[in-house]
Each structure stands twice: as structure tokens, then as C-alpha cells.
Amino acid sequence: MTNKKYHTTLLFYLAAFFLPVLIMIGVLYSQKIYPGSERTIFTSDGFHQYVIFATGLRNILHGDGSLFYTFTSGLGLNFYALTSYYLGSFLSPLYYFFTVNQMA
Known part of the structure; x- marks a missing residue:
């Protein structure tokens, strides 16, 4: 009985994940x-x-510039804090390998 309950619960969890993903893929397509x-x-x-x-x-x-402060916006801003909010991904250093034209 416990094994059947486990499989039923697992089925619901998988459906709860894949159903929204499939709907989103359908809408995007x-x-x-x-x-x-x-x-x-x-x-x-x-x-x-x-x-x-x-x-x-x-x-x-x-x-070209400082990681801690930048003057590109008005009187400047704390680029370190901005990085933690917007660019906090561990993949962000990969931006190094792209040209500016590829990013725009």
C-alpha cells in the first residue's frame, strides 16, 4: 500500500512540474x-x-572601469550592488567572451 501511495504522489509531483512546462512551451511556440x-x-x-x-x-x-563604482548613470552608482542584484549569476563572467555587438 505504501508503495502505491508513493507512486501516486510521485505522479502528481511530475504532473505538477511538466504540465505547466508543456503549456508554456505551447504558448511560446x-x-x-x-x-x-x-x-x-x-x-x-x-x-x-x-x-x-x-x-x-x-x-x-x-x-574599462571599476567593479565598485561607475559614472555611466547620472552622478554614478554602486556597480558592486547592481552586480549582486542584476548580474548575480555564476555565468556572468562569461560575458567576457562576447563582443558588444553580440550582446545588443
Whole structure:
């Protein structure tokens, strides 16, 4: 009996994960958003914030500026804090290998 309950619970957990994923894939595909397409879910905030900050980090990694403070925004801002919020991924150092044109 315990084994059957375990399998039923596991089935519900798997359905709870895969059903939303399949729905999301279906919606994105219906909107012509898929890997390699011209469209992306990387929209407004993604383009106007993350790309700019990622480009700034890329330039800093190439020696243009300071990791702790930047004057690119008004009177300047704490780039270290900005990095922890927007660029906190362990993959962020990979921006080093992209050109500015590839990131825009």
C-alpha cells in the first residue's frame, strides 16, 4: 500500500512540474518564440536593464572601469550592488567572451 501511495504522489509531483512546462512551451511556440527565432521572451526589462548592465560588466572585465563604482548613470552608482542584484549569476563572467555587438 505504501508503495502505491508513493507512486501516486510521485505522479502528481511530475504532473505538477511538466504540465505547466508543456503549456508554456505551447504558448511560446504559438507566438513563434523558440530557440533560433527572431522573437524572444527577453523583452522590455531584459533589453533596457539587463543587456546594458551585462555590457557594462563586460567592459569592466576588459579593463574599462571599476567593479565598485561607475559614472555611466547620472552622478554614478554602486556597480558592486547592481552586480549582486542584476548580474548575480555564476555565468556572468562569461560575458567576457562576447563582443558588444553580440550582446545588443
